[in-house]
Amino acid sequence: MKQSLTILLFLLPTISISLCEPLDPKQVKALQSLNIPTTKDPCSQPSLVCDTSTPLRHLTTLQLSNCTSPHLSLSFAALKSLSTLHTLLLLNCPFTSTASPTHFPSQLASTLRSLTSVNSLRNISAVSLSHLRNLTHLTLSNLTIKASAPYVLFSHISNLQTLTISHANLAGSLPKHIHSPNLTYIDLSSNNLRGNIPSSITMLDTLQVLILSSNQLKGEIPYSIGDLISLKNLSLDSNSFSGSLPDSLSAIPGLVHLDLSSNQLNGTIPAFISQMSNLKHLNLANNLLRGVLPFNSTFIDKLQVFKVGGNGNLCYNRSVLSSKLKLDIAPCDKFGRPVSPPPSKQKRSSADDSSSDGDYDEGDYDDGGATVSHKKEHHHGPNKLVLGVAIALSSMVFLVVFLILCSKCCR
Numbered sequence: 001m002k003q004s005l006t007i008l009l010f011l012l013p014t015i016s017i018s019l020c021e022p023l024d025p026k027q028v029k030a031l032q033s034l035n036i037p038t039t040k041d042p043c044s045q046p047s048l049v050c051d052t053s054t055p056l057r058h059l060t061t062l063q064l065s066n067c068t069s070p071h072l073s074l075s076f077a078a079l080k081s082l083s084t085l086h087t088l089l090l091l092n093c094p095f096t097s098t099a100s101p102t103h104f105p106s107q108l109a110s111t112l113r114s115l116t117s118v119n120s121l122r123n124i125s126a127v128s129l130s131h132l133r134n135l136t137h138l139t140l141s142n143l144t145i146k147a148s149a150p151y152v153l154f155s156h157i158s159n160l161q162t163l164t165i166s167h168a169n170l171a172g173s174l175p176k177h178i179h180s181p182n183l184t185y186i187d188l189s190s191n192n193l194r195g196n197i198p199s200s201i202t203m204l205d206t207l208q209v210l211i212l213s214s215n216q217l218k219g220e221i222p223y224s225i226g227d228l229i230s231l232k233n234l235s236l237d238s239n240s241f242s243g244s245l246p247d248s249l250s251a252i253p254g255l256v257h258l259d260l261s262s263n264q265l266n267g268t269i270p271a272f273i274s275q276m277s278n279l280k281h282l283n284l285a286n287n288l289l290r291g292v293l294p295f296n297s298t299f300i301d302k303l304q305v306f307k308v309g310g311n312g313n314l315c316y317n318r319s320v321l322s323s324k325l326k327l328d329i330a331p332c333d334k335f336g337r338p339v340s341p342p343p344s345k346q347k348r349s350s351a352d353d354s355s356s357d358g359d360y361d362e363g364d365y366d367d368g369g370a371t372v373s374h375k376k377e378h379h380h381g382p383n384k385l386v387l388g389v390a391i392a393l394s395s396m397v398f399l400v401v402f403l404i405l406c407s408k409c410c411r
C-alpha cells in the first residue's frame, strides 16, 4: 500500500509534465488535413486521445463524426503519420477517397485494435483488412468491400472479438473454418452472402450474437447451431433458409432474441420454445410453418415482440388463446388446421344453390354450372316426371282454349 503510494507520488509529476508535451508535428499536420482545428492543444479535444510519451506525444484514438466539410479525404500519407492509433472511429464522415480503395500502412495495420467506419470510407479491400492482424473490434457499414470471398477476412484476423460488416456488398459464402477463439459478436447483415451456414460454425462456441439477416443464404439451419451455447441473439431473417427449426435450439439456454422471419422454414413450431425462459423477442413470421401454435398466453405475454403472421397453414387453438391477441393467423378447426377464411362473396353465392343439397365435392365446385346442372338431371329423376306432366297439362289447357276460340270464330 505504502509502496504503491510512493510510486504514484513519483509518477504524478511525470504525468503532468508529459501532459504539457506537444503533439508530434507530423500528426498535427495529418489532423489539419482532416479539417480538425489544432490551434489549441489538440489532445484536449474530446474526439482525440493522446499518449503521454516524451518529448512528443502521439495519438492513440481518433474519432471523427458528423463531418460537414464537403471534400474530406483520408490520404495514405495522413494514415501513415497516424500509425500510433489504437482506435480509429469514423461516423458519417463521407470521404472522397483519393487512393481508392483505402489501404492501411503496415505500421498502422499492426497497431490498430479497433476500426469503425460507418457511412465514411467508400471502399476497402479485404486483403488490406486481413493485414490488420492485431484488430479486436471491426465495424464497417455502408461501404464496398472488395473481396474474393469472406474467408480472406477471417483467415488473418484471429484476435477479433466483435465483427460487423453490413451494407458492404460482401459476396461469397461463409468460410468453412473460422478460427477466432475470442469472437463474441458477428453481424454480417445486408450483404450478398450465398450458400449454407457451415456446420463448423460450432467452432465459435464463445459467440453471443450471430446476425446474418438480409443475405441470400439457403439450406437448412445446421443442427450444430445448438453448440453455440453462449448465444443470446440469433437473427437469420430475410434469407432463403428451408427445412424445419432444429431441435438443437433447445440447448441454447440464454437465447433472448430469435428472429427467423422471412425464410422458407417449414414443419411445425416446436413446443420447447415455450421453455426458453430468457426469450424476449420471437419472430417466425413469413415462413411456411404449419400446425397448431404450441404456446399459451402466459408465454406470449412475457415476450416483448412476438410475430407469427404470414404462415398460411399455421393456426391457434381457440380454447387456449384469445383472438384479442391479434396473432395474424387463423384459429384452428378440430383437426388442427386453420379454419378456411370465408370465400369471396360472388363465388359463394353462385355455388350456394348447387352445393345446398349437401352433395358437394371440390370438382363440381371448380367446374361451375355445367357439371352442377348435369348432376341435377341425374339425381332428380322424379322432377323430370313432374316437368313432363306440367308440360302435358299446359298444352292440354292451350289446346282447349284454342278450340274454344276457334269454335267462336267459325260461328
Ligand SMILES: *[C@@H]1O[C@H](CO)[C@@H](O)[C@H](O)[C@H]1NC(C)=O
Pocket: 065, 066
Ligand atoms: C451525429 O449526428 C447524429 C444525428 O444526425 C446525432 O444523433 C449524434 O449524436 C451526432 N454525433 C456527434 C458525435 O455529434
Ligand SMILES: *[C@@H]1O[C@H](CO)[C@@H](O)[C@H](O)[C@H]1NC(C)=O
Pocket: 110, 111, 133, 134
Ligand atoms: C501485433 O501482433 C503481433 C503478432 O501478430 C505482435 O508481434 C505485435 O507486437 C503486435 N503489435 C502491437 C503494436 O501490438
Ligand SMILES: *[C@@H]1O[C@H](CO)[C@@H](O)[C@H](O)[C@H]1NC(C)=O
Pocket: 158, 159, 160, 181, 182
Ligand atoms: C483471447 O482472450 C484472452 C483473454 O482476453 C487472451 O489472453 C488471449 O490471448 C486471446 N486469444 C486470442 C487468440 O486473441
Ligand SMILES: *[C@@H]1O[C@H](CO)[C@@H](O)[C@H](O)[C@H]1NC(C)=O
Pocket: 209, 211, 213, 232, 233, 234, 235, 256, 257, 259
Ligand atoms: C439482436 O439483433 C438485432 C438485429 O438483428 C438487434 O436489433 C437487437 O437489438 C439485438 N438484440 C440483442 C439483445 O442483442
Ligand SMILES: *[C@@H]1O[C@H](CO)[C@@H](O)[C@H](O)[C@H]1NC(C)=O
Pocket: 242, 243, 244, 266, 267
Ligand atoms: C420442408 O422443406 C424441406 C427442404 O426444402 C423439404 O425437403 C421437405 O420436404 C419440406 N417438408 C414439408 C413437410 O413440406
Ligand SMILES: *[C@@H]1O[C@H](CO)[C@@H](O)[C@H](O)[C@H]1NC(C)=O
Pocket: 274, 275, 296, 297, 298, 299
Ligand atoms: C403455459 O405454458 C407453459 C410452458 O409450456 C407452462 O409451464 C404453463 O403452465 C402454461 N400456463 C398455463 C396457464 O397453462
Ligand SMILES: *[C@@H]1O[C@H](CO)[C@@H](O)[C@H](O)[C@H]1NC(C)=O
Pocket: 292, 317, 318, 319, 320, 332, 333, 334, 335, 336, 337
Ligand atoms: C385445443 O385445446 C384443447 C384444450 O387444451 C384440447 O382439448 C384440443 O385438443 C386442442 N385442439 C387442437 C386442435 O389442438
